[in-house]
Amino acid sequence: SQRTILVATVSGLVTSRCPSFSCSPFNDRPMCRICHEGSSQEDLLSPCECTGTLGTIHRSCLEHWLSSSNTSYCELCHFRFAVERKPRPLVEWLRNPGPQHEKRTLFGDMVCFLFITPLATISGWLCLRGAVDHLHFSSRLEAVGLIALTVALFTIYLFWTLVSFRYHCRLYNEWRRTNQRVILLVPKSVSVPSNQQSLLGLHSVKRNSKETIV
Ligand SMILES: [Zn+2]
Ligand SMILES: [Zn+2]
Structure with missing residues (x-):
């Protein structure tokens, strides 16, 4: 709005000094x-x-x-544009999921998942094998202990995976909602031809100079 006032003042000065509009820089x-x-x-x-x-x-x-403001209307005249919004692909989010800390968290969790999954699988398998061996030599207490350990291990693993997955899903959905590709559905005829543009400029000078007087 400060710029509008400045433009109005300057164009007002220009029009008051010039007998014709031809010397206005805005034309x-x-x-x-x-x-x-x-x-x-x-x-x-000139879509609005x-x-x-x-x-x-x-x-x-x-x-x-x-796209960046997540709106579909002109912020000045509140004209609603005809737009088509297309969600961006998941790959784009994985490449750039937003702020630096979110990028780090996503990367860290993915690395953790890749390391912890085989680790949990191997540990679980070893525990179960140990339990079977203990059962074979009829020491039930150790077998039960090892099975309980396996269950606890997998519960923690599943809990962590679920919490991380839900957290990143929420971030992804938010990103998807606010980072859509916007395509303006404006017919080519709305584009301003050069002779009309100078008329528009003239109109604005008239309008702005009126505003200055008021
Ligand atoms: Zn531009
Ligand atoms: Zn507008």
């Missing part, structure tokens, strides 16, 4: 309101009800903004 080059670049790299769109310098935007800039 010459319409730019994207997010990256402030012109239409040389990518066509500018905003006009003037705030009315033009690149498709990619808008899609990126809608």
